[in-house]
Amino acid sequence: MIKIISHRLFWPVVLLLVLFVVNLVAFPGFFRIEVKDGHLFGSLIDILRNGAPTLIVAIGMTLVIATRGIDLSVGAVGAIAGALACSIILDSPDPGSVTTVVTAVLVSLLVAVVLGLWNGALVSVIGIQPIVATLILMTAGRGVAMLITEGQILTVNSPPFKVIGSGFLLGIPVAVVVAAVIFLAAALLTRQTALGMLIESTGVNPEASRQAGVRARELLFAVYVFCALCAGIAGLILTANQTAADANNTGLFIELDAILAVVIGGTSLTGGRYSLLGTLVGALVIQTLITTVYTVGIPPITTMVFKAAVVVAVCLLQSPATGAAIRRWRLRHLARADRQAVA
Amino acid sequence: MDDVSPVVEMTGISIAFPPVQALEGVDFRLYPGEVCSLMGENGAGKSTLIKALTGVYPIDAGRIMVAGREVAFTGPGQAQEAGISTVYQEVNLLPNLTVAENIMLGREPRGWAGIDARAMRRHARDLLRGLNLDIDPGSLLGSHSLAVQQLVSIARAIDIQAKVLVLDEPTSSLDADEVEELFRVIRTLKESGVAILFVSHFLDQVYEISDRLTVLRNGRLVGDYRTDELLRIELVHKMIGKEMAVLEQIERRTQTADTDDGQKPYVQAVGLGRKGSIEPIDLTVYEGEVVGLAGLLGSGRTELGRILSGVDRSDTGTLTVHGRTRRFRSPRSALKQRIAYSSENRRAEGIVGDLTIRDNIVLALQSDRGWLRRIPRRRQDELAASYIEALNIRPANPDALVRNLSGGNQQKVLLARWLATAPRLLILDEPTRGIDIGAKAEIQKLVADLADNGMSVLFISAELEEVLRLSHRVVVLRDRRKVADLDNDDLSVSDLLAVIADGAAPEEVTA
Amino acid sequence: MAATTLAARAGSRSRDVLDVVRRPLISPKYGPVLITALLLVAMFVLGGLRYTGFASAQVVLNLLVDNAYLIVLAVGMTFVILTGGIDLSVGAVVALSTMIAAAMLAGGWSPTVVVPLILILTSFLGLLVGLMIHVFGVQPFIATLAAMFLARGLCYVISNRSISIEDPFFVAMAQTPVPLPGDLTISPSAILALVVVLIAFFVLHRTRFGRTVYALGGSESSALLMGLPVARTKVLVYVVSGFCSGLSGLLFSFYTLSGYSLTAIGTELDAIAAVVIGGTLLTGGFGFVWGSVLGVLVLGTIQTTITFEGTLSSWWTKIFIGGLLLVFIILQRLLTARRQ
Amino acid sequence: GVDSAPGGSGGGGDAKIVLGFAQVGAESGWRTANTKSVQDAAKDAGIDLKFSDAQQKQENQIKAIRSYIQQKVDVIAFSPVVESGWDTVLKEAKTANIPVVLTDRAVDSADDSLYVTFLGSDFVAEGKKAGDWVVKEFADASTVKIAQLEGTTGSAPAIDRAEGFADVIKADPKFTIVASQTGDFTRAGGKQVTEALLKSNPDINLIYAHNDDMGLGAIEAIEAAGKVPGQDIKLVTVDAVKDGMTALSEGKINFIVECSPLLGPQLMDVVKKVKAGESVEKRILTEETTFTPEQAKEALPSRQY
Ligand SMILES: Nc1ncnc2c1ncn2[C@@H]1O[C@H](COP(=O)(O)OP(=O)(O)OP(=O)(O)O)[C@@H](O)[C@H]1O
């Protein structure tokens, strides 16, 4: 019992459940999942699908944060990827063909990788502090995305492209499948190899790791590239979901959501130990929070206050001080029980 | 002395870090005008007891009285105000501030315009001179070697002018001279009625300075003895809890084979140097040879080790490893040549605190193999288990976070990391710093055995006995320059001291 | 004996004239700030060569006038960042202060009530954030993010329309230029901001609180073991930042004479960028308030350059800002990296 | 520090009018079209345009205007980010004798001598037009459940469009707004909000979106829920950008209230008049209309943005 309560993810999961209950009260059909036109349909599915981009970005962010870094440019990278894909599809003679879409996707992901290399170079080679290094791309990147779309919203009418954002695979939303694949890939890649341990070690003590022969520089590159790739994929999903590239708004503030998800999931911003599972829970909490605002009909002007309350709640509950207080309370409780048993 | 009331009286102290019971019902007493040494193996609970006293850790049970009043400090600040000044085990100062600021922080002299920086520097300079250390008090602390930092933290503690001075392994990286200097100061303080709590793993120092010994074992009190009534052998017995044969010195090694014909050099440095840190130096280490590096504080031993292992890049000279010329761009490239360097600064450059013992032990080996070829979990467990046993690392739980280990045990983990890579040349910079007497013997034996099996060792230690006991050859550095290269046949500490001090020309000595 | 040392010192001084110039530039403490200053001057010279009317004293003063609120914000942020923390709430708190000011003034309250009240409220919010960080161990990024949501949310709750300020005191603060010799003018806000900087400088370097701020950035655990008042300092730093955000909000409402809930979005990033450009390490322990002022001026100069350029479309504006930031940071980095 | 280069001072030698234009930003496709219209019209009219993008920040706009004053442009035009807070800088402009034209959004300054004219749409009127159509369309219905997709919370168009709409429909109690959420003027926002709304309120009859983009997002959500946009659930939006018009012509949207970004030519006329010393009206409305699906089909081919 104590073990469960003191588990890192106990409170985030509790919070998630509380949010579910709130939704259920506001809207009894919340847990209902039907099969409509051969695919799953329901609020929970929406939460998974809409949460997928945040989750994907958050996975990349987790690894970056584990190295003591942070990546503010994910939103901009996503916007660039989306803008590029749309403009390629629009410029092609046959927007509806699968090859066009595949090319567009590959090219834009390649560009995302290049942007990741750029961040990686600034951080690891030139040694700029990550928050500033990525701030540069955050600012300029939006500009680049807008340059690609010339500030317009590029609407594409391409069924194969739309599939990425709102299609289904075996009844499950494609976005969810993609997120699941990335999640598993990241988990396997870092935990079945030594990558995870090396990343953590660089995050905890870079100098010690260097002296132990860890290739810190390559590692940083890899992590920023992976994060940018995740951002690119998320950007494509977001773009495909609205079948239009919106350079201004695609992935706006997604970096904050992603970081929040990572932290709610118990990974410390000071680097080191990370938990992908925690990030998953964190991302679900955030998306459920957003959906709750919509389903419960919280007035827009109080939405922010509500968000603040939830974030504060989960942080305070997760805090070691609260844990200690609970332990003390339990001890006293047990002691009293003992005394009663003796009497 | 019996009629004097204790200035510190701790009774029945218990502290647990589940699952470790760090202290259990420990009683401890400290009288004014005495030096009491707290003795025990690594992880016995010495530092924890000190932290309990100064309020760093809350106690689970027990009572602490200071000057006759019960106290419950919530932090070192309060302890300081109550007259307890402490040097904690690791250097706990601020590398980003100047030496003077580190000494005076919290007690800065203030003038009409706030803190008077000049008065502060002046005061700091005087204080450091009292410890025979002449450095610029306006320089950043981080730019100084660990030993200097340790002296600075001692200076800070002394300057507080407390009733109780607690020194947790203050001498671990000091040279004999500095230790003498420190002891002089301690004696003066003792005379003026200050109660001093001293911790060290050097029995000589303990016997030299302390009046009383309190021995801990596994978090429990073993007993409280007068130093002049307890033989060393008994003390060790009480600390370890069993007879310790190893302690009877591993027999001194003298040169077994003649290096010139039998053995091949593993590493050969010619004119190797780095601007601003070490003058060009020639050095050869043969296979299976243990070379000791001796020198005063700041003489450049650490720098030499760092250059040889690629931690710092050299800018002059050549390095030949196993017959091929190499340029190390990083520790990684040195590791590829099977050269490992164990840093003297274990907290900043050694351990990875938030990882487990297991991860820390396999780290270097793993990064050498590359991230793709993960060492199978079973092999990791084997490695961890074998080193935990061989070096007696406590707690013997490979999943414990290294951050929570006692200082000595952290050092052991670090050693295990380098040993696990099976290096051909192992550069050990103060490897026995803070290690208890039993483990020290174990480590020395280990080094000797490994050398017998062909591993070369460059052994840097401030403890000359240890250097002499282990090495075939001793290289002496002074002012970042090699001044002597001595074969170790029946060298004595005083011989060595003589060379270190006035540096007879190398030719004269080696000849 | 004193004479000989003095003579020796004088001798070495004349010998190392070059060293005297170079030493501070390569010191980890002063180097980044000095280099920022040099680069700023270089930027100005380049701008002056390129655009007419750019290199005038009034343009420089306008930088102070237009960025007074940001300077104050950056000062507060400097305290936080020096301890190794971060404060994301400042932008939203600025907006909240403008809203409270506007709403209360519109409701007929006197500035003598409104101004202190805002400063107390924002300091209190800082206190809450500080307690959350210290007592509950919440990471600064998250605690201040929550505060940001809260402050922004409260803005909407007060009103989601913008509210004008017509109070005579505020109008006077906004529209009374302070004449300087040479036909130049500066605003009261700019002077206030400079005063804040002076006070901050004094506090950071001449008081124990200030030194403890640096100590926290060096190593919190060491500071604790050295017996410094870690808890108090850590909480106070966020109070200082809260106070500065409130003050900055007031300056902002002098500047715009209105309160608006969507105002100052993303200003926290500007403040952080200014602090970092000014040579303060995000991990804490190194840096100066003057550096942060320079950082603000750099950002302002980038802005000014863009307006003087006058032909950049929206996206090129963003790219240009990013590019200039990049050039600046890389130059700064390369110039300081030559030390060791 | 010697003033050795006296030549080439501000203003320019020839008679070309210099216009300083401080744009809000480029936060939407509408805004970009607006910018482009101004830039193109300036070129056509032979006016030298100094353009600056405030990135949605009032302080940046103030800085830009101040800089225009320093550069001594002939006329300053800007789309204020916010209504309030312009007096100080406008007074400076007035002191420097530079006339100011407001575009797109108004300022709430009590002293209307600070600007020459305000050229732009009336957001409240747009909301009213949408409301009028709804009242007409649902004249026969007994109850009408409406969901509203609001623009960015606190922004002027969001507030005014909601207000104008509410004004009209409140006359008849059969209209109820069952849900009103912000979709931040974006497609993604519109889609996500609608998805959730449709689950908790599956029986809504009408969605009123404060711009086309949110409406387009809503269409996707409605289709995904297996309903037919424009029939099962009716849609009214504001803006009439090209994508919106396309959807309208396909019957997925039922009615669009135009809010034209093409202020450029009108602005240039005003600038020229102001420069020539002619008087202009204090309030110039943009020429705007509304579209039904049929009108959309006609207008679509000539739609520029
Ligand atoms: N913060 C902590 N969390 C968990 N365990 C701890 C912590 N601090 C100390 N311990 C454990 O308490 C025990 C006693 O440690 P302590 O540091 O007091 O040993 P020590 O006697 O000072 O040893 P050394 O000679 O190596 O310094 C060790 O087993 C250590 O692992």
Ligand SMILES: Nc1ncnc2c1ncn2[C@@H]1O[C@H](COP(=O)(O)OP(=O)(O)OP(=O)(O)O)[C@@H](O)[C@H]1O
């Ligand atoms: N007594 C001293 N006075 C002034 N500076 C000193 C003193 N001792 C050390 N230093 C400084 O410390 C720096 C580091 O020296 P280094 O690390 O090479 O020492 P070392 O030979 O390894 O000895 P140790 O490890 O005992 O410090 C030197 O550059 C020197 O400037």
Ligand SMILES: [Mg+2]
């Ligand atoms: Mg210890």
Ligand SMILES: [Mg+2]
């Ligand atoms: Mg050394």
